[in-house]
Amino acid sequence: MRKIGILGRGTMALGIVQIFAEKEYEVLMWVRSLDETNPRQSVKPIERVLDRLVQKGKTTEEHMNITLSNIEIVNDLNSLRDCDLIIEAISEDMEIKKGIFKKLDNICKENTILATNTSSLSISEIANVTRRSDKVIGMHFFNPVPLMKLVEVIKGIATSDETKERIIKISKEVGKTPVEVQEAPGFVVNRILIPMINEAVGILADGVATKEDIDEAMKLGANHPMGPLALADLIGLDVCLAIMDVLYKEFGDTKYRAHPLLRKMVRGNLLGRKTKRGFYQY
Ligand code: CAA
Numbered sequence: 001m002r003k004i005g006i007l008g009r010g011t012m013a014l015g016i017v018q019i020f021a022e023k024e025y026e027v028l029m030w031v032r033s034l035d036e037t038n039p040r041q042s043v044k045p046i047e048r049v050l051d052r053l054v055q056k057g058k059t060t061e062e063h064m065n066i067t068l069s070n071i072e073i074v075n076d077l078n079s080l081r082d083c084d085l086i087i088e089a090i091s092e093d094m095e096i097k098k099g100i101f102k103k104l105d106n107i108c109k110e111n112t113i114l115a116t117n118t119s120s121l122s123i124s125e126i127a128n129v130t131r132r133s134d135k136v137i138g139m140h141f142f143n144p145v146p147l148m149k150l151v152e153v154i155k156g157i158a159t160s161d162e163t164k165e166r167i168i169k170i171s172k173e174v175g176k177t178p179v180e181v182q183e184a185p186g187f188v189v190n191r192i193l194i195p196m197i198n199e200a201v202g203i204l205a206d207g208v209a210t211k212e213d214i215d216e217a218m219k220l221g222a223n224h225p226m227g228p229l230a231l232a233d234l235i236g237l238d239v240c241l242a243i244m245d246v247l248y249k250e251f252g253d254t255k256y257r258a259h260p261l262l263r264k265m266v267r268g269n270l271l272g273r274k275t276k277r278g279f280y281q282y
Contacts, residue, residue: 001084001113001170002026007100008089009042011274012117015145016087018046019174021070022063022146028083032090034075042073049146081107085170087139089117092242097121098129105130113163115139119239120186120246123156133158137167140187141176143235151176152187185250186243194243197235200228201259204279211279229279232262233272241266 002025006017009031021027035041050064077100080086086104090096097116104114113135116126127136138154151171155164164180171178181187186194200214209217215227224231232240241263247256265271265278272278 001166003028003083003085005030005080005083005086006089007086010089011143012141012145013089014043014045015143016089016117016141017043017071018049018067018146019176021046021067023174024066024070025174027071028080029071029073030077030080031073031075034073039073043068043071046071077103078107080104082109083112085113085115085167087115087117089141092118092121092239094121094125097126101126101136102129105132111135113137113166115167117141119190120243123154123159123183127156127158134160135163137163138181138183138187139167139171140181140189142189149175149177150189151178152181152189153178154181154183154187156183185247190243191247193231194240195247195256197228197232197240198244198259198262201232201262204229205259205261233278233280233282235272236274237262237271237278238266 004020004025005028006013006020007030013029017027017029029042031042047068050059050067053059054061054064074080086108088097088100090100097118101114108114114130114132115137116123117140118138119140123136123138127133130136133156136156137159138152138156140152140154142148142150153164153167153171168178179188185191203209203214204211211229215230218224218227226234241258244256244258244262248258269275270277273282276282
C-alpha cells in the first residue's frame, strides 16, 4: 500500500497525514472546501510543527521538504479513486460518515481499504452502507498522533482477517504499535479514559479540589503525563462529551452519564485548546 487518502483537516487528520508523509507514502489529503487562493493552507500546521523540529535539530530541512512534497491537497473525492487505503478522520457524526463511505465505495477501486478513525462509533454500521464491508475497518489513532504509539485496530462484524492484517502491517510501518480490539462502544482506551475525565469534572464541580490540584494529583499520584482536565482540553471537550453520550446511549448505564458541567462548557463553546478556552486558557 503506497497511496493513502486521508479525509479531514482537524488535529487528528493532520497528525495522520504527517506520519504517512514522513514515511514517504504518497498522501492525498482531502478537505471539504479548498482555499483556492492558497490550496496549501491546509498543510500549514504540519509545516509549523516540522519547522520547529528543524529549529531544534530533530529533523533536517531536506526531510521536512520531502515530507511536505509527499502531501497533495484535494477536494474532489474522485481524486481518491486509486488509493490503496483511505483513512477518514472527519467529524464524529454517523450520518456524515455513512454518506462519505457510500460515496467512497462507489468511487474507489475494488481493493481499496476504507478505514475510519472514529473514536467510538460502530464500524459495522459504517461498513453496512458499502458493498465492501470486508474491507472496512477501524484505525483509531491518539492525539498527538506523531507522538502517541498506539493504534487500535477494530474489526467490524464483516471485516476480513486479511484487511486486519494489512492494517496491522501498515500501522507498524508508520512506527505505531497496533492493538486488536473487538467492536464495542469506546473500544478500550476511550472507555477507560473518558469516564475518568468525566469523573475529574465531577470532582471539580463538587469543589473537592482546584483544577490545578486535580491535575497535579493525577500526574504525581498516578504517573499520568498530564492531568485529566488538561487532557480534556487537549482532546476537546466536545469530543469528550460526544464519547460519553455514545457510552451512555449504548450501555444505558448511568455511570456513563456526562457531567452537567462538561455539557455546559461545550454549550458555551469552551472546548479546550481549539477555542483557546476550556478548563485552562491558551
Ligand atoms: N511530530 C514530531 N515530534 C513532535 C511533534 C510532532 N507533531 N510535536 C512535538 N514533538 C516533539 C517535541 O519536539 C518534543 O521534543 P523535545 O522534548 O525533544 O523537544 C517532544 O515531541 C515532546 O513534546 P512536548 O515537550 O510538547 O511534550 P511533552 O513531553 O510535554 O508530552 C504529550 C506531551 C505527549 C502530549 C504528553 O503530555 C502526553 O502523553 N499526554 C497524554 C496524551 C494522551 O493521553 N493522549 C490520548 C488522548 S485520547 C485520544 O486521542 C483518543 C480519542 O479518540 C479522544
